[in-house]
Amino acid sequence: xxxxxxxxxxxxxxxxxxxxxxxxxxxxxxxxxxxxxxxxxxxxxxxxxxxxxxxxxxxxxxxxxxxxxxxxxxxxxxxxxxxxxxxxxxxxxxxxxxxxxxxxxxxxxxxxxxxxxxxxxxxxxxxxxxxxxxxxxxxxxxxxxxxxxxxxxxxxxxxxxxxxxxxxxxxxxxxxxxxxxxxxxxxxxxxxxxxxxxxxxxxxxxxxxxxxxxxxxxxxxxxxxxxxxxxxxxxxxxxxxxxxxxxxxxxxxxxxxxxxxxxxxxxxxxxxxxxxxxxxxxxxxxxxxxxxxxxxxxxxxxxxxxxxxxxxxxxxxxxxxxxxxxxxxxxxxxxxxxxxxxxxxxxxxxxxxxxxxxxxxxxxxxxxxxxxxxxxxxxxx
Numbered sequence: 001x002x003x004x005x006x007x008x009x010x011x012x013x014x015x016x017x018x019x020x021x022x023x024x025x026x027x028x029x030x031x032x033x034x035x036x037x038x039x040x041x042x043x044x045x046x047x048x049x050x051x052x053x054x055x056x057x058x059x060x061x062x063x064x065x066x067x068x069x070x071x072x073x074x075x076x077x078x079x080x081x082x083x084x085x086x087x088x089x090x091x092x093x094x095x096x097x098x099x100x101x102x103x104x105x106x107x108x109x110x111x112x113x114x115x116x117x118x119x120x121x122x123x124x125x126x127x128x129x130x131x132x133x134x135x136x137x138x139x140x141x142x143x144x145x146x147x148x149x150x151x152x153x154x155x156x157x158x159x160x161x162x163x164x165x166x167x168x169x170x171x172x173x174x175x176x177x178x179x180x181x182x183x184x185x186x187x188x189x190x191x192x193x194x195x196x197x198x199x200x201x202x203x204x205x206x207x208x209x210x211x212x213x214x215x216x217x218x219x220x221x222x223x224x225x226x227x228x229x230x231x232x233x234x235x236x237x238x239x240x241x242x243x244x245x246x247x248x249x250x251x252x253x254x255x256x257x258x259x260x261x262x263x264x265x266x267x268x269x270x271x272x273x274x275x276x277x278x279x280x281x282x283x284x285x286x287x288x289x290x291x292x293x294x295x296x297x298x299x300x301x302x303x304x305x306x307x308x309x310x311x312x313x314x315x316x317x318x319x320x321x322x323x324x325x326x327x328x329x330x331x332x333x334x335x336x337x338x339x340x341x342x343x344x345x346x347x348x349x350x351x352x353x354x355x356x357x358x359x360x361x362x363x364x365x366x367x368x369x370x371x372x373x374x375x376x377x378x379x380x381x
Contacts, residue, residue: 031376050088096127106173116172121210127180152336162175197310201309
């Protein structure tokens with residue numbers, strides 16, 4: 001709000017310091033102290049990235065405000081733009097726990113549940129705000145594909161690792177990483193306003209999930225995992241409603257109507273609606289008529305509310321430069337988009353379960369720092 005980059009850097013630093021203190025608020029708990037130290041290193045690294053990215057840019061241009069830098073990006077040498085943009089991206093992906101910086105979030109479970117709700121619903125969202133503030137820098141430096149690939153790769157890995165977790169808060173941690181990955185993907189496709197909408201929705205959703213995690217534990221019981229099977233008629237219904245939902249999404253938000261990066265988001269929406277429809281048509285407690293009526297009611301209401309929020313946020317961000325810049329489809333986007341979709345279906349179909357080495361690799365990737373888990377208790381036994 002103050003615009004000055006020195007105040008932004010200082011606030012970024014203080015935000016990290018305070019969050020680390022909340023993670024280690026129980027000073028008598030050894031694991032909490034170790035988790036605070038571990039996460040603080042990442043937060044300081046994020047502040048370092050941000051400082052290296054913005055201070056040389058300000059010194060060269062003579063502009064010390066966010067809006068001032070946005071106005072002169074075309075007059076700054078390309079090498080400096082790229083260096084600054086990569087460092088700003090570095091600060092963002094550290095804050096949002098993108099791979100390979102994801103382990104700090106999985107090590108922060110020593111925080112009390114309300115602090116975890118704040119961290120997952122607010123703190124990690126700062127990355128999306130930062131990228132939106134410097135959208136002009138990212139576009140001018142030609143670094144959007146970095147965001148797209150890092151976000152997409154992290155989203156795939158985090159969704160896989162979420163399926164392996166038995167701890168509720170660890171599941172929610174992997175879910176947050178996946179959601180932040182998708183948000184970074186949206187930034188990489190040029191839809192910074194959509195990323196901000198995603199952050200708002202994720203904030204409410206994830207805060208609720210953390211605050212209700214105790215209730216979920218109380219109601220959880222062992223169940224045999226369901227095998228994905230779908231009949232031909234059910235498949236037709238899923239495809240039809242997925243396509244219809246994608247069309248409404250593209251029409252009401254204006255994304256995906258042209259052959260550009262918005263098309264990838266529309267395809268993801270189609271898959272999401274198809275998955276929701278599948279869950280409904282397989283529900284045995286619903287009648288055949290209800291299975292036909294319920295899916296369109298749900299996705300029309302959901303897409304309608306999303307479209308209202310998307311257009312509202314776009315209006316609020318109208319004075320910011322380049323908040324929505326759909327990019328021409330490139331070979332990198334098409335290839336990695338295909339990899340993203342293949343990874344999604346491999347996850348949903350459970351193919352990865354047939355390869356033990358994949359399970360082991362994913363389980364190792366999703367482990368917290370060893371000093372933040374049962375180190376002190378084991379010494380006292």
